[in-house]
Amino acid sequence: MSLIWLQVGQCGNQIGQEWWQILSSNVTDADRYPYFSRDGLINSICVDTEPKVIRKLRQQVKRGYFRDGNIIVGQRGRGNNWAYGYQGISSSAEQSLLDRTMEAFRKEVERRDCYSGTVILHSLCGGTGSGLGSRLCEEIREAYPAGYILSVTAAPHETGDSPLQHYNSLLCLAWMQRFCDGILLFQNDEVMKRATSLVEKKTFTASGLQPSVSLTSMNTHIASCLVGLFCPVYSLRTRSSVSVGLEPWELIRCLCPMSTMKFLHTSVVCSRGAASWDKVTSSVVQTIPRANPRGQLHHSLSVLAVARNSQDYPFLLSRDAVLMKLRQAYRCVSWNPSPIHCWTDPQNILDPSCQSHSLTVCANHSSAADLMSGVLSKARAMYDAGAYLHWYRRFGCEDHHFQMSFDTLDSVVEEYRGLGVP
Template identity: 35%
Template sequence: MSAVFLHVGQCGNQIGKAFWKKTLQDKAVHEGHTFIHPDGKQRSVHVDSEPKVVQKACKGLKIRDGNIVSGKRGRGTNWALGYHGLKKSGEDHILEDTANQVRKEIERCDMYSGCIMMHSLTGGTGSGLGSRLCEAMREEYPMNHLISCTVAPCLTGESPLQNYNALLTLSYLQRNTDCVVLTYNDDVLGKLQRKMESVSFDAMNTSIASALGGVFLPTDTMTPKRWSIPANRYHDTKKYQFGSIGNVGNVVIARGDSTETFYPQMTQGLEKKFRKSFNTVSWNPFPLDIWTAKTNSIGPKDTASITVASNSESIVEYLETVYERSRVKFAAKAYLHWYNKYGVTNEDFEEAFGVVEDIIQNYKSAFS
């Protein structure tokens, strides 16, 4: 089975570059052809509203001709402009061209399993065009999985539109994707600042790519019959103190397990300790799954790593922040004309508020 990767906007492409550098080093990836075609080309499509960033991010990668799609003008950190496009300027071709290249990549798959999209939660292209592409992929391929790997900006971000953009994007992801893997820039930055004096964007992108690679790259053992994904399907890489945050489900992936001892140790006693430390809900009979791989391609040679993907209530804090800040601005009618100008109505905002509020309430009820 094969997956197609879709990298959207500056954030999606920069993380994608770091991700593919690690992916191309994984021997199992080349042997299995899940992510790479037998001819050596990546099963990926890269899109941005401006050519400079996407061309730089794709340099050195094994991307098929035509799978880099770009426009000539940015989307001004505006979800509405990213979603509806610049039809008067003749740049509405980006959506059509991207969909066409994705279709061609899917047709090259021997058995297409689904799409993994990497993008920003708030950038104009990553959020707006990303939402539109999710919608289009769901309509065109309703039976195949669709996973969004999205990055939330720092809460003290510079854009006055970031909470509006996040609100609208989250509502579209909830309606159209099967799973959302959410990474917080604040957490990535905090983690790196404890290790180095000056943190670069490259370092942050590499850190995020390593976490995603830890989850998505091939493993030697999998037990999917025990993996449970609840209705809201949000997983995050937020750092928190285990035991203080409730979890619906978790998957632990150990890489570099050359002696093949991690899985037996987990099943012989460590699993109970992991369950307790994760503070899992009582109603899920299988809240923890364990995957292993002999090699660790996401880190230096001859090293080991453990990646944890957790569906936890920590998401509620971020969702409530986005909801409340957007509500305050919406009540004051702040910046709404920027969205109305490109086709987003007040009713669209109200619908988004309703979807995000439902996510919050569903998570709270899951842990009550």
């Protein structure tokens, strides 16, 4: 009972909805305690500046209940503005969402036998997810410095979700780099591509038109990646076969040994029937970004593979071949003595109704620099032109905040681009 789940903004709560639906329906009673309190309530704080999404969340998650005091909602949005979300509303008409959230967080910490960390779900684009999410990470780090913070972050479409998305992404990424121990980064364009391929496998269209992909399908894919990584695995249970929720913190320990590089790329493949592990591994490998726009090959600092199967013996026979294939495909750096890790569990929670197996691979991968480079170039062009800056200055975001963020992401990009250099 050491984890606290924190869902911030529309995107964070929609991903959380899919996560809790999968988890509450499939996790066994013995493994509930990292995610549910002893009184049966879900270990999550849900925060948004508008009530609509959280209202739907509470209706959709049928086999679990959220604590009333952990539902923190406002009555007006944050205008897709990081500074507005970070600073909040200075009005007596609406009590600070930050204060209410931190009070709920304190009470959740006191319910724990031993608080070890927080998983925060949010986006880079919206004002609440990016701005309030950044502020909460900062406040939690200051109040509970010994606990881990793992961010699950959704990046906007490259073509544009909002005219302010580049500023919001710049500032939020810089805050995540400063205050989080690890960042699971999901790019909407890549998530849509993956969700589309899954829909195509399940749907036949006589017209040959590409089937449409809903936002729910994209959120379900992200939630499936989280389930593959965070659901209890046999490898991390106690001797009495009890899960204490070590998975997020062991993931950080395995994949983020250097504080300058902590952005993680995740892929998952789930297969029914008798498909070989080599075929499943090949499907995962196909999702890896190969090179940046300049043609430079990507590399990985470290890789974690999580294999779930109704019978783990076949995987154990293939384990060495699978890990070698992943090590080569992800181009693990030669100077890391232990670049690849493996967890196994004899149950596939992603598809427990039949014989199936899944492979979830998470890597500290240099493709994160591509996203940050794009954000830097577009945000710089806007900043140099003075575009929209008055919207941020209005809420106390000044030039030094932007300059610090530019410098932070520049250094991260430089670190990742140096991964493959001998």
